Structure formats: structure tokens, C-alpha cells
Amino acid sequence: TWNTRLEGLAQAAANRCVFEHNYGGDYSGLGENLYLGFRTNVSDMITLFYMEHLAYNFSSHQCNRPNVFNFPSCGHYTQVVGSSVKEVGCAIASCSTGNLFVCEYDRTAPSPPYVAGPPCSACSGTSFCYEGLCINGSMRDDLVTETVMTETV
Numbered sequence: 371t372w373n374t375r376l377e378g379l380a381q382a383a384a385n386r387c388v389f390e391h392n393y394g395g396d397y398s399g400l401g402e403n404l405y406l407g408f409r410t411n412v413s414d415m416i417t418l419f420y421m422e423h424l425a426y427n428f429s430s431h432q433c434n435r436p437n438v439f440n441f442p443s444c445g446h447y448t449q450v451v452g453s454s455v456k457e458v459g460c461a462i463a464s465c466s467t468g469n470l471f472v473c474e475y476d477r478t479a480p481s482p483p484y485v486a487g488p489p490c491s492a493c494s495g496t497s498f499c500y501e502g503l504c505i506n507g508s509m510r511d512d513l514v515t516e517t518v519m520t521e522t523v
Contacts, residue, residue: 376400380461384463385463406470416450422443424441456478
């Protein structure tokens with residue numbers, strides 16, 4: 371679920387134009403992804419985070435799988451798809467060193483990217499199944515509106 375407080379924290383971090391993680395204070399307990407580079411398309415930046423799945427070994431929950439891109443880690447990937455992530459907020463700033471894209475994640479704890487099993491078998495009472503994924507119940511109206519808008523365009 372999108373969180374405007376996390377978006378504000380991400381924007382404040384991006385506006386500082388410092389490519390380093392934020393700890394303590396309002397950032398305490400949050401997960402964070404950073405991207406610094408020439409890209410301007412946010413989907414491209416998130417795809418780069420996701421591409422680290424090539425290094426993830428689900429059996430051992432380690433980031434040690436050899437891969438064609440030689441990704442040494444997969445922390446960005448596990449933040450993007452982590453089953454314990456409840457809310458996210460992201461922002462971007464144009465800095466002298468490039469575009470700094472920051473995402474802040476509210477999560478219960480670092481977790482595997484998903485729970486093995488039949489689709490939606492672990493959805494809680496406040497979530498629902500949508501295209502094989504557990505979705506926060508508060509998003510139901512947004513998905514209905516999006517579906518209607520997509521079909522009428």
C-alpha cells in the first residue's frame with residue numbers, strides 16, 4: 371500500500387542528494403532502496419531493483435546465486451517483493467551527480483520474497499486474492515476503479 375508519510379521521508383532523503391542509507395530517527399526500522407544514475411523512468415529503476423532476483427537463492431534465503439550480471443547482493447529485490455512489506459513510499463530528485471531515487475519500506479522484518487504454496491493460501495483476513503497475489507483490503511476500491519477505467523478507455 372502506498373504511504374504518503376513514507377513518500378515524504380523518501381523525498382526528504384532524495385532532496386539531500388547524498389547516496390547513502392538513512393538510519394535512525396524517522397527512518398528507524400524502515401527498509402530503504404536507493405538508485406543513483408541517469409535514468410528518469412521510475413519503472414526502469416524498480417526493474418533494476420527487481421533484477422537482483424537473479425542472485426537470490428530461495429532454498430537458502432541467501433543472495434549467493436551466480437548470475438549473468440554478477441549481482442553481488444539482492445537486498446533491493448527482497449525489499450521490493452518481501453512478503454512482510456506493508457507499505458511503501460518513493461520519491462526522486464535531480465542531483466548534480468544524477469537522479470537519486472529513494473524508496474522507504476515499512477515492514478515487520480526482513481523476509482523471504484514470498485511464501486511457497488498455492489496462490490493466495492496465506493492471505494490474511496484483511497486481504498484478498500487478486501491475480502494470484504494477496505492484496506491489502508484497502509486497495510479493493512482502487513483496483514475496481516482501475517479495472518473500470520481500463521475497460522472504458
